[in-house]
Amino acid sequence: MTNVAEASTGIPVTEAAPGRQVAEPNIWSRSALGAVLLLSIVMDFFQLGQNGYGNLYYAAGVRSMTDSWHNFFFVSLDPGGFVTVDKPPVGFWLQTLSSKIFGFTPFSIFFPQALCGVLSVLLLYMLVRRHFGVVAGLVASLVLALTPISVVTNRNNTIDSVLALALLLAAWAVIQAAESGKLRWLLLSAGLVGLGFNVKMAEAYLIIPALGLVYLLCAPRKIWTRSWHLLLALLVLLVVSLSWAAIVDLTPVSQRPYVGSTKDNSELSLAFGYNGLNRLHITVGDNNHTSATGKQSTTVRREDVKVTRPAANNSSGSFLLLFHLFTVSLGSQIAWFLPCALLGMLALVWQRRPNFQKDRQQLGLVLWGIWFLTMAVFFSLDNSFHQYYLVVLAPGLSACVGIGLVTMWQDYRRAGWRGWLLPLTLALTAFAQVYIVTSYPLWSQWLIPLVGGVMLLVVILLLILRLLAWGLGRMNSVLVGSGLALVCLALLALLIAPTLWSGYVVMHNTESSFPTAGPNAHEKTAPALPKALVELVNVDHKLVAYLIAHQGNTQFLVATPSSGTADPLILSTNKPVMALGGFGGSDPIVTTADLKELIVQQKVRFFLLSASTRNVHAVVDGLSSAYRASVSAAGSKLGGSGQQEGVPTWVASNCKLVPTSKWRSTKGGGNTSTLHLYDCADMVNRATAK
Numbered sequence: 001m002t003n004v005a006e007a008s009t010g011i012p013v014t015e016a017a018p019g020r021q022v023a024e025p026n027i028w029s030r031s032a033l034g035a036v037l038l039l040s041i042v043m044d045f046f047q048l049g050q051n052g053y054g055n056l057y058y059a060a061g062v063r064s065m066t067d068s069w070h071n072f073f074f075v076s077l078d079p080g081g082f083v084t085v086d087k088p089p090v091g092f093w094l095q096t097l098s099s100k101i102f103g104f105t106p107f108s109i110f111f112p113q114a115l116c117g118v119l120s121v122l123l124l125y126m127l128v129r130r131h132f133g134v135v136a137g138l139v140a141s142l143v144l145a146l147t148p149i150s151v152v153t154n155r156n157n158t159i160d161s162v163l164a165l166a167l168l169l170a171a172w173a174v175i176q177a178a179e180s181g182k183l184r185w186l187l188l189s190a191g192l193v194g195l196g197f198n199v200k201m202a203e204a205y206l207i208i209p210a211l212g213l214v215y216l217l218c219a220p221r222k223i224w225t226r227s228w229h230l231l232l233a234l235l236v237l238l239v240v241s242l243s244w245a246a247i248v249d250l251t252p253v254s255q256r257p258y259v260g261s262t263k264d265n266s267e268l269s270l271a272f273g274y275n276g277l278n279r280l281h282i283t284v285g286d287n288n289h290t291s292a293t294g295k296q297s298t299t300v301r302r303e304d305v306k307v308t309r310p311a312a313n314n315s316s317g318s319f320l321l322l323f324h325l326f327t328v329s330l331g332s333q334i335a336w337f338l339p340c341a342l343l344g345m346l347a348l349v350w351q352r353r354p355n356f357q358k359d360r361q362q363l364g365l366v367l368w369g370i371w372f373l374t375m376a377v378f379f380s381l382d383n384s385f386h387q388y389y390l391v392v393l394a395p396g397l398s399a400c401v402g403i404g405l406v407t408m409w410q411d412y413r414r415a416g417w418r419g420w421l422l423p424l425t426l427a428l429t430a431f432a433q434v435y436i437v438t439s440y441p442l443w444s445q446w447l448i449p450l451v452g453g454v455m456l457l458v459v460i461l462l463l464i465l466r467l468l469a470w471g472l473g474r475m476n477s478v479l480v481g482s483g484l485a486l487v488c489l490a491l492l493a494l495l496i497a498p499t500l501w502s503g504y505v506v507m508h509n510t511e512s513s514f515p516t517a518g519p520n521a522h523e524k525t526a527p528a529l530p531k532a533l534v535e536l537v538n539v540d541h542k543l544v545a546y547l548i549a550h551q552g553n554t555q556f557l558v559a560t561p562s563s564g565t566a567d568p569l570i571l572s573t574n575k576p577v578m579a580l581g582g583f584g585g586s587d588p589i590v591t592t593a594d595l596k597e598l599i600v601q602q603k604v605r606f607f608l609l610s611a612s613t614r615n616v617h618a619v620v621d622g623l624s625s626a627y628r629a630s631v632s633a634a635g636s637k638l639g640g641s642g643q644q645e646g647v648p649t650w651v652a653s654n655c656k657l658v659p660t661s662k663w664r665s666t667k668g669g670g671n672t673s674t675l676h677l678y679d680c681a682d683m684v685n686r687a688t689a690k
Helices: 004-009 027-045 056-065 069-074 090-102 106-146 148-154 160-180 183-218 223-250 267-274 315-321 328-351 360-381 387-392 394-413 417-437 441-472 477-508 541-550 563-573 592-600 625-639 647-654 681-689
Strands: 013-017 020-023 558-560 577-579 606-609 676-679
Touching: 027 106, 027 148, 027 477, 056 069, 056 090, 056 106, 056 563, 090 106, 090 160, 090 183, 106 148, 106 160, 106 360, 106 394, 106 477, 148 160, 148 328, 148 387, 148 477, 160 183, 160 360, 160 387, 160 394, 183 223, 183 267, 183 360, 183 387, 223 267, 328 360, 328 387, 328 394, 328 417, 328 477, 360 387, 360 394, 387 394, 394 417, 394 477, 417 441, 417 477, 441 477, 541 563, 541 606, 541 676, 558 563, 563 577, 592 647, 592 681, 606 647, 647 676
Parallel strands: 558 577, 558 606
Antiparallel strands: 013 020, 606 676
């Protein structure tokens, strides 16, 4: 079998197993890997956390979790343990641990994700190098380190970067299992996927087809042994996945917070409903959250915007669905190397005859190819999702790019029609990048000539070299060296645009509950670099001072319709704030009867509500208008949805309106212009008098 790594680079390799090649340690490979890791560290850590807390909903939860083991275990949104964050715990446990070590700051809650991003780059290099050599590993790790959506998510407190690392660890374990046939490695892999489920729930299961097929096709065991091994692994997967959710559901409701974003106060319902089948628009229960437009097709969660496919109501719409990953909202985040990854996998398929149990490169083909294809198809067919979900696609895509380029280079050096695939792939990848950049006029005017011009020259010269080799009857050392230099130049040219999009995030250092990389499409002028925020959470300090001064012995500082108003108050005071309707304002946590009891028991005294409940979430000055609109619309359900119906009216009828002059600042510091503060202390006095 041709030694791919040695033939392409001249680096000596040793055969560790049939089809498996591991480069011997040398200065070149170590230096190159060090440079890639240094680049990843700069991309993920430079200026980390200097401009805000990112997703305030998650940040408020982590701050609350630092207060007690009870809040920590149940992932409570507020210090009082009233309602949970609507995600599983592992990612936030890491953020809480970091906050305990470094203190509660934006850097400390971003640190675990940035570290996971760098570790993912290193682990991907090691896994790809294991079967395909140093060059493939370096290219794969470099592409991952510069993938824009990976960089921006690594620099945020969303938890998808932690999930990506967990899935890569599961891939490492299944490689061990498939090469040795040992059950313990397969069970470890299943356990790691279960751990990933406790990071981001059902999203972790996207890797199951790749892991299952690797063991089923490649493990050196009889088919029936492989089959029952997989069934046992499935059992372990389910046990690990559901263990925490089952413990929460078995805990008496009086001893834990309400499970946010559910109608039945169940973590299992959250996992398979709101965070599971409902994401595929398969309704389980009544967990839908209406968007700012009021249309059910654009379900609102905590993020600013959700990617939606155009409706397939005409031929052009149906055609566009086939290229969903190249749309403006997604292409610049993930699709820069998509043609290269796809054609690279095809090249490896054509180069090998099926021999999965002996050819370890076919193990890599199954693992990375199925990882890439499964997730690419899922995100192409899914009606709506948030861009940072694509982080889990990035490792598989990057691996396919590194493997594919090395494979196509080998074919290019040989006789046969497959040798023409390398120039074709480079040309198609450049064309895809040009197509993506056309939506950015300010950047396309110089990026298109640069990338397109360099790639056109490279492709022409590669074709000429191959024709010369055809005439000579072989590819001599001069032609090989020239061709390799041209491929390196092509790779550098193709990395320009994704590097700029990732670098844009690093230099502008913008924070958002909805992280996306690069400039805005169609912007006409370059934005100025932002100034550092004077305050990371901008709230009305007069309001905070009034509430603290008059809180008395009540447990909660104030009650608000949803997390939109609770988050900044929690972050500013680290006091219990009651989000009556959970994240979106529509969770049936309390009734008017419950409220009366809470007030009489002196659990809560003040209510910060709005007469119309519109814009009730816009407390934090500086949040994007899209975020304010989305959460305000969701919060409007508080006044007319299920058990929450009539709560604002009941409070307004039974409690005293506090004059705005006593608590609202006239100098800004939080948008409270549409809110009213109600004091319910008289209800306690009346109950005591009776």
